[in-house]
Amino acid sequence: MIEFEYSGKLITFEGIEGSGKSTLAVELHKYLKSKNYEVVFTREPGGTILAEKIREILLSRFCEISDWTELFLFLASRYEHTKSLILPSLKSGKIVICDRYLDSTIAYQGYGRGLNLEIINNLNAIATLGIKPDITFLIDIPEHLAVERIKNKNLDRIESENIEFYRRVRLGYLEIAKIENSRFVILDGQKEILDLKSQVIELVSSRL
Numbered sequence: 001m002i003e004f005e006y007s008g009k010l011i012t013f014e015g016i017e018g019s020g021k022s023t024l025a026v027e028l029h030k031y032l033k034s035k036n037y038e039v040v041f042t043r044e045p046g047g048t049i050l051a052e053k054i055r056e057i058l059l060s061r062f063c064e065i066s067d068w069t070e071l072f073l074f075l076a077s078r079y080e081h082t083k084s085l086i087l088p089s090l091k092s093g094k095i096v097i098c099d100r101y102l103d104s105t106i107a108y109q110g111y112g113r114g115l116n117l118e119i120i121n122n123l124n125a126i127a128t129l130g131i132k133p134d135i136t137f138l139i140d141i142p143e144h145l146a147v148e149r150i151k152n153k154n155l156d157r158i159e160s161e162n163i164e165f166y167r168r169v170r171l172g173y174l175e176i177a178k179i180e181n182s183r184f185v186i187l188d189g190q191k192e193i194l195d196l197k198s199q200v201i202e203l204v205s206s207r208l
């Protein structure tokens with residue numbers, strides 16, 4: 001695996017739908033900018049023009065996608081995003097905050113859809129150019145709360161999955177966090193958002 005030299009930091013946010021991870025990612029971005037850090041805020045799937053186009057296909061409810069095709073599209077989006085945005089930003093010493101990254105694929109396509117985890121890990125290593133996040137926040141909520149929180153939303157293709165799918169994804173995330181415990185921080189997504197925000201800021205500040 002290619003190893004790159006860079007001085008930036010990659011911070012990712014993960015969790016099932018309705019966990020509040022995107023709000024926390026935005027709050028962290030605002031905070032770091034207010035402290036004059038050079039920060040890039042991005043998301044997956046997406047983050048570049050091509051990757052955002054792949055995102056549209058992936059989330060459209062009008063397009064049926066089979067499981068391996070779904071995996072390849074997420075990985076194509078990730079490779080593009082990593083190569084043209086994440087790696088250059090890390091090389092120039094920036095902090096990159098990414099709303100979802102490689103762990104989403106392990107949790108959703110691996111544990112959720114049941115695709116082979118070893119194959120996913122190998123393909124993820126290519127798609128990320130071997131880059132691993134420095135810190136990954138997993139905002140954990142029970143699957144019934146996820147369903148409750150998003151019930152009034154206009155659901156995209158993946159959000160329209162059933163509660164059993166969310167349950168597998170949630171348990172998958174907890175499993176990944178156990179294996180990769182040096183970079184994972186699990187937060188209880190049932191807590192108040194202000195409380196969670198302080199936890200995120202405190203932890204990131206202690207590691208910069």
Ligand code: TYD
Nearest residue numbers: 017018044045074100101104105108158159
């Ligand atoms: P998004 O609107 O970003 O969801 P959220 O607001 O919950 O972050 O949609 C991304 C969807 O794509 C989400 O349901 C999770 C899913 N996903 C995967 O299944 N695999 C992946 O590798 C990634 C990055 C996302």
